[in-house]
Structure formats: structure tokens, C-alpha cells
Amino acid sequence: MAAERSVAARVVPDGLRSFLATETGSTLLLLGATLAGLVWANLPWHDTYDRFWETHFALVVGSHELGMGLKEWVNDGLMTLFFFVIGLEISREFKVGQLRNRRVVAVPAVAALGGMVVPAVLYYAVNAGGPGAGGWGIPMASDTAFVLGLLAVIGARCPQPLRIFLLTLAVVDDLGAISVVAIFYTEDLKLAPLVLAVVLFALIVAVRWLKVGRGPVYLLLGFLMWAAVLRSGVHPTIAGILLGVLVNVYAPPDTEKLRAGELVQRLQREPSPELAREARRSVASTVSVNDLLQHILHPWTSYVIVPLFALANAGVRLDPESLRRAATSPVTIGIVLGLVVGKFVGITLGTWIPLRLNWGELPGNLVWGQLLGGAAVAGIGFTVSLFITDLAFGDKPELESQAKIGILAGSVLAAALGWLIFRMAWNRGGVCAPPGTADEPDFEAEPLPPVTEHDHVLGPADAPVTLIEYGDYECPYCGAVQPVLDELRERYGDRLRLVFRHFPLQQIHPHAMPAALVAESAAAQGKFWEMHHVLFSHQLELNDRDLLGYSERMGFFPWENVKELERRVYKVKKAGWRAGVRGTPTFFLNGAEYQGPHELEPFVAAIDVMAEAARRSAAETAEGAAAADPTERPVDGDGDGDGGGDGQSRSS
Structure with a gap:
């Protein structure tokens, strides 16, 4: 079975497969941090939870001070690094990944749009005119780590093309969520710091274009830009996205990669300082700065920052009174409806419409049962949902508590719905493809030439x-x-x-x-x-x-x-x-x-594996031929066709 996977796994690019592995590997840690936050907030000494995260920390340089509570440092500081990594991934996907192909990105992009708009509309329909109306952005975002983690548990019922589709959808979803945060959840805008942030951003672009700066220069300018955005009133995570998108990404030519491998081989045979230097430069040139930063930072954001964010934000009281209020709260009901129903309906419609209009295509021969399961699990909203909750209801503790309960309940229900669909209908529903194209071959690459007498x-x-x-x-x-x-x-x-x-x-x-x-x-x-x-x-x-x-x-x-x-x-x-x-x-x-x-x-x-597959195929062909001609009778060992043979028993 391992060999079968090694042959088929190449459907997914190396970088994408690494991204998937990191996200799914961090799911258990994220779940553990969430449960730890819930347990801590519901212990007899639950007041220590809020006191700890309100601890004040400050950076002081001369007469300038940048001070925030510990929770704010996590949400506004460390999470900027998380969104920086998202910016890196968005940049990479648009330049060398899935999003550079219009037909490939069309379907998940429209599906992501449907998965954001329908939940927001459902939430607002329940909360229109009420104190919780401003939380309409909470059910819009999916949590990639939890979604991919659940798909890993589901296993073979979730094919690799569905994971690729959902990851592409998640990239567009993250981009939309960040846009919502930047446009609709910015208050008390201060013009002077915002202008300074724009100037610093332009300076970073100029330094990058002129190629006169190195890592420490970008780090200093990036930190100053983050601080300016923080002072402006715009959420500072926007700085992370913008800086991530700026980072250089490229696909090195095949000859460059091959040359690097050759130099390493030559170095093993003829070691010398000059050859070692040349090999080091050649190997470094095969990896873009974007890929290098993702390799360094992604484990930190997945295994440290996001779980720390969950620990700081998931703590909500689940006593009987809080649960009773949440059960009748329009905020909680709106979020649950948005995550469970809105995501499912929005992604399904957002997939069906572009396929019906032949705007694009899906990777692999996905069937509707698989896609419906994916649409359901995309309703697991956690990291960004909690993030927007803090922005929308940070000054309204009761609504914030009800929103968090809604996020937890909605995410659990969405996961259960997805699990049920994958259990019952993962191989049903027909191929998801534009009308008349389900059986058409892929003409992007020609098939492997058959073996001939000239080989x-x-x-x-x-x-x-x-x-x-x-x-x-x-x-x-x-x-x-x-x-x-x-x-x-x-x-x-x-x-x-x-x-x-x-x-x-x-x-x-x-x-x-x-x-x-x-x-x-x-x-x-x-x-x-x-x-x-x-x-x-x-x-x-x-x-x-x-x-x-x-x-x-x-x-x-x-x-x-x-x-x-x-x-x-x-x-x-x-x-x-x-x-x-x-x-x-x-x-x-x-x-x-x-x-x-x-x-x-x-x-x-x-x-x-291939030999066994060939044997089964031959057996099925033989069975089909025998069924088509019932006059055919198997000949036994003595040639009389009676099945008796020489009286000796055989096993197969």
C-alpha cells in the first residue's frame, strides 16, 4: 500500500504536500490548546484566566512606549506573523501555484465567495437591528488546520484532489476574510500613522526593487510598518498579509535544479573550497525566499502561534446560565446557522454555478458526494472566527461569550455533518464536471508513448x-x-x-x-x-x-x-x-x-502493486468474457470439463 501511495502522491506538488502535512500535523495541538483554554476558563479559579491574559507588557525606546496586554500581543503581534505566512502562501499560489490558472482557480474562488456571502447573510438575517449585527463576519472564514486535520482522519474517503480544492478555497477564503477585517472592522482611523505605514511600505517595495537590502533591513522596516499600522487603527495583521505578498517567489528552471544536484555529486567526488562555495550558491538559488520563509515560519505559526492564540481566545464560561443564554441568543444561533448551513449551501452553490456555466474545472474526477462532504467540513470556523469575534465584540463580554459558544457549537456540528456525508455518500452523486466533459481526456499533457519495436x-x-x-x-x-x-x-x-x-x-x-x-x-x-x-x-x-x-x-x-x-x-x-x-x-x-x-x-x-492490479484486471476481463458467452465451460485438469479432475483438492 505504501508503494501505491508513492506512485499516486505525485498528483500533488511537493510544496503543497508539505503545506498539507504541516497543517494536519498541527491539528491535534490546536485542539489540545482549545480544550485547555476551555478547561482553564471553567475551573474554580477561572478568574486567573482573564488576569493572566490581561498582563501588561511594553516595549520602551526612549520616550516612546508600545504597550499592550498579553492577549493583545498574541492577537495583534504574533498573529501578524500567522497572516504573514498566509500572505506568503497567497503570493506563491498566484505566481507559481494553483491560482495562476484561471480555469483551476475559478471554481474554488466562486465557491469561497459563496461560502463567505451566504453565512454572512444568514447571520445578519437573524441579528438585523440587534446589538449583535456587527458580528456578521464571524461565520465567514474556515479554519484550514481543523478542516485538513479532519480530512486526514476521514482518510481514503477524502481523495487528494478534494484536499487540493479545499486548500485553494481556503487561500481565497483567507484573502476575503482579511479584506473584511481591513475594510469593515477598522475603527478610530488615525491618518498620520496610516500615511507613515504607506510610506514605509513604499520604501520596502523600493528596497526590494533596487535589490539593495538584506534580511535585517526588511525586518526593521517591516516592524516599523507594523507599529505604524497598529497606531493607525487599522488592524496590524494587514501589515503581515501585505509584507507576505511582497516576498519574492519563483519556480527555478529545471536546468538550474539539475545543475545544483550535479554540483553536489561532483563535490562528493572532488571536494574543494571553491566547488563547495559554488555548490552552496547553486543549491540556494533553487529555493525562492518565499519558500525558504515558509519552511522556517510555517511550523512556528502552526505549532506555536495558532495554538497560543486558541489558548488565549477559546476560554469561555460554559456554566448552565451561559449555555441557557447562548441557546436563545441571536448571535449564537446566527453563527451556528452560518457555519453549518451557510457554508454548506454557499460552497455547494458556488461550485455548481461555475461548473454549470463551464467557467472552470475541478482537480481529478471528484463526485458530488465527496464535494458535499468537503463543503460541510469547511464550516469548521475557528481561528479567524475567534479573531473577528475579538474585533466585533471585544468591548461586549456577554456577546463575545455567546459568539464563542456559537463558534464551538457550529464547528462541532459542521464536523459531524461532514463526517456523516463522507460515511454515507462519499462515492455517490456523479462526477463534478461541466455538462458533456466528464469523460473528456486531459489535453494539458500528451499521454506516455506506448512501447514499440523502436524502443x-x-x-x-x-x-x-x-x-x-x-x-x-x-x-x-x-x-x-x-x-x-x-x-x-x-x-x-x-x-x-x-x-x-x-x-x-x-x-x-x-x-x-x-x-x-x-x-x-x-x-x-x-x-x-x-x-x-x-x-x-x-x-x-x-x-x-x-x-x-x-x-x-x-x-x-x-x-x-x-x-x-x-x-x-x-x-x-x-x-x-x-x-x-x-x-x-x-x-x-x-x-x-x-x-x-x-x-x-x-x-x-x-x-x-502494479502486478496485482494487472492480475485483477485480467481476472475481471476473463469473468466478463465468460459471462458474455455462457457456453464457455472451464476445462479441468483431466480435460473433460466436469470439474472433477483426478480427485485431488486444490486451493487458490
């Missing part, structure tokens, strides 16, 4: 598993994996067909193309695999003289029909590129890209 093949055509390698004779990774492939051939014999296709990386491997041409010349003499192993055994000796020597020892001259051989290699490489090959070695198992470790046991596990 270099070891093993029979009827082998249940075909392993295709795109390789480069100068690539050290290709050379390192060859003993593993030889052992696989020895282990599986005729049950495995091994295919080699050329993919010379000429920009970083100057001898790769000449070596491929020599291998093709050897193939014309019926000696491809012999030359194949010679070339991989002499990866550091592939100049023209070396190649000529290998060819002469096998009895042929390699430089005949070079143009024709070159066209053949380029044709193979071009077809591989269209099928998604970008580096070497790249492997495909029965047409599915394998991205597990290049070691024996992971390969064995993946091949066994």
Missing part, C-alpha cells in the same frame, strides 16, 4: 508490469540506479519488461548526446544493452576518444548515419517532454509516473 526492451510483451526509464548516460543518478534495475530484472524475470528511452540533458551533460548516439549505433548491430552497461560503467569517461574505443571493441564505427540517429533520439526526448518528463532518471510503471526512492525495496513494493 530498447528487455522482457516479453505480455509481462504484467512494464518499467520505462528515461535516462541520460552522463547522469550520476541514472548510473546509481542501474544495479537496482539489474536486480529487479533478475528477481522478476519474464514478469517485468524493462524499457530504456533516451533523455540527454545536453545543457549540463555535454557528453550525453554523443553517448546516446553511440548506444543507438550499437543497437543497429544488435548490441544496445551491451553498450548500455558499458556507458553506465564509464560515466566519467565519455569523451569522443572513449566512445570510439568502446565501439571499436564491439566491432563497429559509431559515427555513421549520425543525423538519422540524432533525429531518432530527439524524437524520443520530445515525446517524453510532452508526457511530463523533466529530469533523469524518470520512471513509469504501467504508464503511471513513479516518484518513490530509487532503491530496491520501494521499487519492489510498487511493482507488486
Whole structure:
């Protein structure tokens, strides 16, 4: 099963998979902090909870003082770092991630909009004209950590494409929630600090554009901007989002990544200070500042800041009197309706409308049962909901308490509804796709070319598993994996067909193309695999003289029909590129890209999965043929078809 996951997991980009893992890994800690806050606020000495979080801390520089209570430092200070990470993720998704594709982002964007508007409308309909009307923004936001954590518990019933859809939705949802905070929950606006914040922001942009600053410069300017926004009356977390969006993000070229790997390999063979410096610079250039900061900060925000925020804000009295008031409070009822009904209806409609109008598409073949389950669990609103509660009702303790009870109750009910839908209808409802497109193939990439007589093949055509390698004779990774492939051939014999296709990386491997041409010349003499192993055994000796020597020892001259051989290699490489090959070695198992470790046991596990799938497919085909022709009778061991055989029993 692990191997099956290693083959299929490549549907999700590495950065996105890391983000998902961090969010789901922090869910238990966040839940523990929430329960700790609730328990602390309901102990006999519950008054210590408020006293502790009201403890005053101040930063004093000369005659200037910046002082707040401990809870405010968490909400206005540390949570700025949380929203800074959200800004990093938004920037990355728009520039190199899911949100750069209009058709991919259209559906989750409209779904997120529906999931914000409908809950706000439901809440306001219940609270219009009352003292709690200002809390309409509370049920608008989903809590990504809790949502992804619950989906991880649900397991296989929640496919990976649904997680991608909900994560994209969460990015748009966070952007909308921050906009609401900035526009509608700002009071006592002070013009002078706001102008100063704008000037500092412009200065940061200029420093970034001129490339004259380093980390400490950005840190100082960012802190000053945060302090100015805090003084202006606008919530300071807006500074975090803006600064996060500014951070540079890029997708390094494949050649740059491959070159970095080659330099590291070369450093292992020929260590020197100069090569170490060059390798360090090359490796650093393959990771953008955005990715680096996410890698550093995301664990801190997920495992420390957000749980600390939950501990500081989840403490609400749950005594019988508080619960009785909450049960009839329009604030509590509005939040529960917004999170449970509003999110579900809004996201469902927001998905159905763009699909119906063919504005966009969903990742994978999601069915409506899965999407309805996702829409339900998106009603888990916690972090940002508590955040907006503090802004809306910070000066109204009773309404704040009722709002928090509503958030907790609504989130629990939304989780239960989602769990129920996934249990009962996760594989029902038909494919979510625009009319007439459910069975259409994906034309973004061409399929992997089938094996033909022009390929270099070891093993029979009827082998249940075909392993295709795109390789480069100068690539050290290709050379390192060859003993593993030889052992696989020895282990599986005729049950495995091994295919080699050329993919010379000429920009970083100057001898790769000449070596491929020599291998093709050897193939014309019926000696491809012999030359194949010679070339991989002499990866550091592939100049023209070396190649000529290998060819002469096998009895042929390699430089005949070079143009024709070159066209053949380029044709193979071009077809591989269209099928998604970008580096070497790249492997495909029965047409599915394998991205597990290049070691024996992971390969064995993946091949066994593919072999079992092929066996089941063959069995189903045979059963279908037998059902179609009832006159067919199985022949037993003695050939009379009576099933008696020779009287010996067999088990299968």
C-alpha cells in the first residue's frame, strides 16, 4: 500500500504536500490548546484566566512606549506573523501555484465567495437591528488546520484532489476574510500613522526593487510598518498579509535544479573550497525566499502561534446560565446557522454555478458526494472566527461569550455533518464536471508513448508490469540506479519488461548526446544493452576518444548515419517532454509516473502493486468474457470439463 501511495502522491506538488502535512500535523495541538483554554476558563479559579491574559507588557525606546496586554500581543503581534505566512502562501499560489490558472482557480474562488456571502447573510438575517449585527463576519472564514486535520482522519474517503480544492478555497477564503477585517472592522482611523505605514511600505517595495537590502533591513522596516499600522487603527495583521505578498517567489528552471544536484555529486567526488562555495550558491538559488520563509515560519505559526492564540481566545464560561443564554441568543444561533448551513449551501452553490456555466474545472474526477462532504467540513470556523469575534465584540463580554459558544457549537456540528456525508455518500452523486466533459481526456499533457519495436526492451510483451526509464548516460543518478534495475530484472524475470528511452540533458551533460548516439549505433548491430552497461560503467569517461574505443571493441564505427540517429533520439526526448518528463532518471510503471526512492525495496513494493492490479484486471476481463458467452465451460485438469479432475483438492 505504501508503494501505491508513492506512485499516486505525485498528483500533488511537493510544496503543497508539505503545506498539507504541516497543517494536519498541527491539528491535534490546536485542539489540545482549545480544550485547555476551555478547561482553564471553567475551573474554580477561572478568574486567573482573564488576569493572566490581561498582563501588561511594553516595549520602551526612549520616550516612546508600545504597550499592550498579553492577549493583545498574541492577537495583534504574533498573529501578524500567522497572516504573514498566509500572505506568503497567497503570493506563491498566484505566481507559481494553483491560482495562476484561471480555469483551476475559478471554481474554488466562486465557491469561497459563496461560502463567505451566504453565512454572512444568514447571520445578519437573524441579528438585523440587534446589538449583535456587527458580528456578521464571524461565520465567514474556515479554519484550514481543523478542516485538513479532519480530512486526514476521514482518510481514503477524502481523495487528494478534494484536499487540493479545499486548500485553494481556503487561500481565497483567507484573502476575503482579511479584506473584511481591513475594510469593515477598522475603527478610530488615525491618518498620520496610516500615511507613515504607506510610506514605509513604499520604501520596502523600493528596497526590494533596487535589490539593495538584506534580511535585517526588511525586518526593521517591516516592524516599523507594523507599529505604524497598529497606531493607525487599522488592524496590524494587514501589515503581515501585505509584507507576505511582497516576498519574492519563483519556480527555478529545471536546468538550474539539475545543475545544483550535479554540483553536489561532483563535490562528493572532488571536494574543494571553491566547488563547495559554488555548490552552496547553486543549491540556494533553487529555493525562492518565499519558500525558504515558509519552511522556517510555517511550523512556528502552526505549532506555536495558532495554538497560543486558541489558548488565549477559546476560554469561555460554559456554566448552565451561559449555555441557557447562548441557546436563545441571536448571535449564537446566527453563527451556528452560518457555519453549518451557510457554508454548506454557499460552497455547494458556488461550485455548481461555475461548473454549470463551464467557467472552470475541478482537480481529478471528484463526485458530488465527496464535494458535499468537503463543503460541510469547511464550516469548521475557528481561528479567524475567534479573531473577528475579538474585533466585533471585544468591548461586549456577554456577546463575545455567546459568539464563542456559537463558534464551538457550529464547528462541532459542521464536523459531524461532514463526517456523516463522507460515511454515507462519499462515492455517490456523479462526477463534478461541466455538462458533456466528464469523460473528456486531459489535453494539458500528451499521454506516455506506448512501447514499440523502436524502443530498447528487455522482457516479453505480455509481462504484467512494464518499467520505462528515461535516462541520460552522463547522469550520476541514472548510473546509481542501474544495479537496482539489474536486480529487479533478475528477481522478476519474464514478469517485468524493462524499457530504456533516451533523455540527454545536453545543457549540463555535454557528453550525453554523443553517448546516446553511440548506444543507438550499437543497437543497429544488435548490441544496445551491451553498450548500455558499458556507458553506465564509464560515466566519467565519455569523451569522443572513449566512445570510439568502446565501439571499436564491439566491432563497429559509431559515427555513421549520425543525423538519422540524432533525429531518432530527439524524437524520443520530445515525446517524453510532452508526457511530463523533466529530469533523469524518470520512471513509469504501467504508464503511471513513479516518484518513490530509487532503491530496491520501494521499487519492489510498487511493482507488486502494479502486478496485482494487472492480475485483477485480467481476472475481471476473463469473468466478463465468460459471462458474455455462457457456453464457455472451464476445462479441468483431466480435460473433460466436469470439474472433477483426478480427485485431488486444490486451493487458490
